[in-house]
Amino acid sequence: MREALRRFFDGDVWHSFRNSPVAMAAAAVAALCVFCAAFAPWVAPHDPFDLASLELADSRLPPAWDAEGKPAYLLGTDDQGRDILSALMYGARISLLVGLASVLLSVLVGVSLGLLSGFVGGRIDAFVMRVCDVMLSFPAILIALLIDGVGRALFPNAHDTLAFAVLILAIALSGWVKFARTVRGSTLVERHKEYVQAARVIGVSKWRIMGRHVLPNVMGPVLVLATIDIGQAILIEATLSFLGVGVPPTQPSLGTLIRIGNDFLFSGEWWITIFPGMVLVMIALSVNLLGDWLRDALNPRLQ
Amino acid sequence: MTLRQTLLAAALATSLAMAGGAASAVTLRVANQGDSNSMDPHSLNESLQLSFTGNVYEPLVGRDKKLALAPALATSWKQTSPTVWRFELRKGVLFHGGEKFTADDVVFTFKRAAGDGSDMKGYTSTIKEVRKVDDFTVDIETTAPFPILPDVISLVYIMNKSWCEANKAEKPVDRRKGIENAASFRTNGTGPFRTKERQPATRTVLVRNFNYWGKVESNVDEVIFTPIGNDATRVAALLSGEIDVMEPVPLQDVERIKANAGLKVMQGPELRTIFLGMDQKRDELLFSNVKGKNPFKDVRVRRAFYQAIDIEAIRTRVMRGAATPTALMVAPGIKGFVPELNKRAPHDAEAAKKLLAEAGYPNGFEVGMNCPNDRYVNDGEICQAIAANLARIGVKINLQAESKATYFPKILSRNTSFYMLGWTPGTYDAHNALSNLMATPTDKGQGLFNLGSYSNAKVDELTLKIQSETDEAKRNAMIAEAFKLHAEDFGHIPLHQQALAWAMKKNVELVQLPDNFMPFRWITVK
Numbered sequence: 001m002r003e004a005l006r007r008f009f010d011g012d013v014w015h016s017f018r019n020s021p022v023a024m025a026a027a028a029v030a031a032l033c034v035f036c037a038a039f040a041p042w043v044a045p046h047d048p049f050d051l052a053s054l055e056l057a058d059s060r061l062p063p064a065w066d067a068e069g070k071p072a073y074l075l076g077t078d079d080q081g082r083d084i085l086s087a088l089m090y091g092a093r094i095s096l097l098v099g100l101a102s103v104l105l106s107v108l109v110g111v112s113l114g115l116l117s118g119f120v121g122g123r124i125d126a127f128v129m130r131v132c133d134v135m136l137s138f139p140a141i142l143i144a145l146l147i148d149g150v151g152r153a154l155f156p157n158a159h160d161t162l163a164f165a166v167l168i169l170a171i172a173l174s175g176w177v178k179f180a181r182t183v184r185g186s187t188l189v190e191r192h193k194e195y196v197q198a199a200r201v202i203g204v205s206k207w208r209i210m211g212r213h214v215l216p217n218v219m220g221p222v223l224v225l226a227t228i229d230i231g232q233a234i235l236i237e238a239t240l241s242f243l244g245v246g247v248p249p250t251q252p253s254l255g256t257l258i259r260i261g262n263d264f265l266f267s268g269e270w271w272i273t274i275f276p277g278m279v280l281v282m283i284a285l286s287v288n289l290l291g292d293w294l295r296d297a298l299n300p301r302l303q
Numbered sequence: 304m305t306l307r308q309t310l311l312a313a314a315l316a317t318s319l320a321m322a323g324g325a326a327s328a329v330t331l332r333v334a335n336q337g338d339s340n341s342m343d344p345h346s347l348n349e350s351l352q353l354s355f356t357g358n359v360y361e362p363l364v365g366r367d368k369k370l371a372l373a374p375a376l377a378t379s380w381k382q383t384s385p386t387v388w389r390f391e392l393r394k395g396v397l398f399h400g401g402e403k404f405t406a407d408d409v410v411f412t413f414k415r416a417a418g419d420g421s422d423m424k425g426y427t428s429t430i431k432e433v434r435k436v437d438d439f440t441v442d443i444e445t446t447a448p449f450p451i452l453p454d455v456i457s458l459v460y461i462m463n464k465s466w467c468e469a470n471k472a473e474k475p476v477d478r479r480k481g482i483e484n485a486a487s488f489r490t491n492g493t494g495p496f497r498t499k500e501r502q503p504a505t506r507t508v509l510v511r512n513f514n515y516w517g518k519v520e521s522n523v524d525e526v527i528f529t530p531i532g533n534d535a536t537r538v539a540a541l542l543s544g545e546i547d548v549m550e551p552v553p554l555q556d557v558e559r560i561k562a563n564a565g566l567k568v569m570q571g572p573e574l575r576t577i578f579l580g581m582d583q584k585r586d587e588l589l590f591s592n593v594k595g596k597n598p599f600k601d602v603r604v605r606r607a608f609y610q611a612i613d614i615e616a617i618r619t620r621v622m623r624g625a626a627t628p629t630a631l632m633v634a635p636g637i638k639g640f641v642p643e644l645n646k647r648a649p650h651d652a653e654a655a656k657k658l659l660a661e662a663g664y665p666n667g668f669e670v671g672m673n674c675p676n677d678r679y680v681n682d683g684e685i686c687q688a689i690a691a692n693l694a695r696i697g698v699k700i701n702l703q704a705e706s707k708a709t710y711f712p713k714i715l716s717r718n719t720s721f722y723m724l725g726w727t728p729g730t731y732d733a734h735n736a737l738s739n740l741m742a743t744p745t746d747k748g749q750g751l752f753n754l755g756s757y758s759n760a761k762v763d764e765l766t767l768k769i770q771s772e773t774d775e776a777k778r779n780a781m782i783a784e785a786f787k788l789h790a791e792d793f794g795h796i797p798l799h800q801q802a803l804a805w806a807m808k809k810n811v812e813l814v815q816l817p818d819n820f821m822p823f824r825w826i827t828v829k
Contacts, residue, residue, distance in 0.1 A: 054694075057616060059621075249676075266535060266556045267553075
């Protein structure tokens with residue numbers, strides 16, 4: 001373990017990170033967001049999901065620096081009297097959880113199918129790739145909407161936990177295709193290399209070659225793609241919640257907060273939508289910048 | 304219709320259309336937060352759908368600008384015996400398809416409205432038989448003396464018999480079962496407008512019916528109706544001039560629209576009462592963590608829910624003052640409204656908590672709540688505020704807020720434990736609220752919208768008596784007694800009457816009816 005850490009800090013990746021201010025800034029912002037989200041119950045001044053603590057009389061208060069604002073609500077409150085700052089932390093929690101979990105799931109599905117398809121070839125390859133073609137011909141958001149709709153029809157009494165599962169599944173199933181395609185391409189290249197043939201010659205089983213030898217060599221691009229995809233998954237979750245098929249209204253995610261605030265733009269209550277919007281942009285941008293940097297750092301041709 | 308007649312009618316229509324065209328056709332673009340769920344006038348007893356299809360179809364007895372009865376397809380009506388009403392029908396009226404309007408259409412319509420899949424049974428439940436006397440005379444016999452029959456049938460729109468048969472639309476579109484038929488998408492009425500184009504949830508175009516029997520106080524040739532669900536988008540569409548009229552105006556944007564020189568806002572009281580209902584029939588609630596019993600069967604639980612709700616905060620914060628809290632299920636302005644009884648049980652979270660504990664739920668319980676989010680003013684927000692109120696007495700609400708397109712089919716099939724509904728008595732009479740909302744549900748149409756099956760035999764008995772009582776004072780006393788019993792039972796939780804808010808361009812003149820109907824024939828564009 002210690003050896004691995006030492007190798008990491010001595011290696012090219014860490015070096016490149018230390019020399020890229022953009023990457024460091026993005027990492028700092030992302031870390032701050034993840035910290036606030038993960039420790040929301042301890043960091044946030046209020047609990048916006050605890051309905052009993054909401055005070056309707058304090059609804060739609062402007063941020064604290066405004067003359068009408070209250071110091072207890074730094075960034076103001078929304079139409080139900082939820083503290084915006086706390087709602088942001090709790091909301092980011094949902095957004096990040098959904099983002100990470102769905103990307104993890106789509107990596108899992110995409111990588112296994114891509115690996116299988118590229119290594120085994122033949123009918124399986126043809127079948128998986130045709131499924132990919134079909135998935136690619138629909139926009140991701142449409143597929144997510146469809147799966148979410150089916151999920152809700154199957155489990156009409158789905159509350160909270162199940163709704164989350166359906167949401168994560170919906171986003172994951174609309175996102176696995178690009179992983180499958182990438183991995184299949186790399187696998188096709190790898191499987192003709194000498195080390196694979198050598199493994200075959202000494203009688204290593206097909207599954208073991210796939211898992212132990214080919215997989216580590218095709219994971220590079222996948223990691224990069226995944227970081228970029230997290231930002232996208234958060235945006236899809238925001239869109240789904242915006243469309244009203246995401247998380248329940250009493251537990252607003254960043255997307256729900258933006259939707260609520262949208263109705264108040266004309267009446268001048270701008271803070272309800274602007275702050276969640278800013279946080280969403282910050283998360284998506286920092287994760288994307290990190291992904292960009294990682295792609296460059298791992299690309300030997302750019303060094 | 305012979306070929307010759309068809310050609311004549313076509314030629315006439317063309318020449319009239321051209322005459323109108325010379326003065327440049329007037330198009331009115333109307334937006335609403337939702338769509339008429341179907342074009343079938345018997346499929347959903349909902350204000351928007353009846354208001355919209357009321358431009359295409361007509362009842363026997365209609366309403367004027369003050370909501371008083373006015374002749375429509377019937378020119379006169381009288382009681383020939385305590386249980387029989389005679390209607391003289393208007394002669395020379397043509398349906399949009401060219402068919403002549405006769406007594407057969409009336410008999411057919413009432414059969415359709417009382418049959419399977421109809422949502423209008425509440426209006427026909429007292430009718431025993433509809434008889435054709437001759438081509439232009441119809442007798443309606445009721446099961447008991449029924450002095451308010453003309454009021455009750457003012458929303459039963461007449462359809463054409465031969466057209467329905469030819470299009471296999473003899474039965475209404477059943478929203479509960481999701482069955483659609485030709486009448487969902489096409490229309491054949493006698494009204495001042497006809498349907499030109501129907502794209503559900505997207506756009507519906509109505510054009511003037513130049514063969515209309517009456518005078519139309521409107522210069523509008525074409526109405527383009529667009530549902531725009533998002534409040535901000537709807538306001539933006541009006542501000543940018545993309546639409547001419549829209550309703551409802553989001554409460555937060557009233558000032559903003561008033562400040563615009565080219566626009567105006569019309570506000571007024573609405574007759575609709577918003578309330579909550581609870582499933583009091585099932586032995587176990589569909590959506591709750593209480594197993595083996597139904598907490599809503601206990602009046603203490605219902606009372607606790609009632610008293611937990613801070614109606615004043617909802618009025619001032621969620622509704623921005625544009626609502627009148629109510630203790631009754633009907634609004635002032637409805638015949639039979641009892642001002643003395645309009646006193647709400649006080650908001651008292653402590654008392655509510657105590658009641659819950661007495662009922663055996665000291666730590667509260669969990670229950671699912673169904674709520675529309677595009678039907679009533681700030682409906683989704685009201686439900687969230689109520690969920691917060693109930694959280695303080697330990698009740699955890701699993702709130703499901705959704706579009707009315709999925710909401711109504713769900714709650715109308717009673718697939719709910721706790722729901723929100725708004726009701727305007729279609730007859731502007733308290734009896735309508737009693738028989739639709741508070742009477743024990745029967746398969747004859749009583750309690751059709753009593754979705755939680757509140758049941759009190761005494762209320763049922765009074766409802767039946769009120770129906771046939773002709774003496775005004777006696778009738779009002781019985782209405783008051785029934786309302787009192789319902790209030791003591793906490794059969795429903797009345798919330799408030801919302802205020803109407805419509806916005807339009809300054810050059811649009813229209814009539815705002817307190818039942819939230821917008822007849823296009825009274826709209827003029829200057």
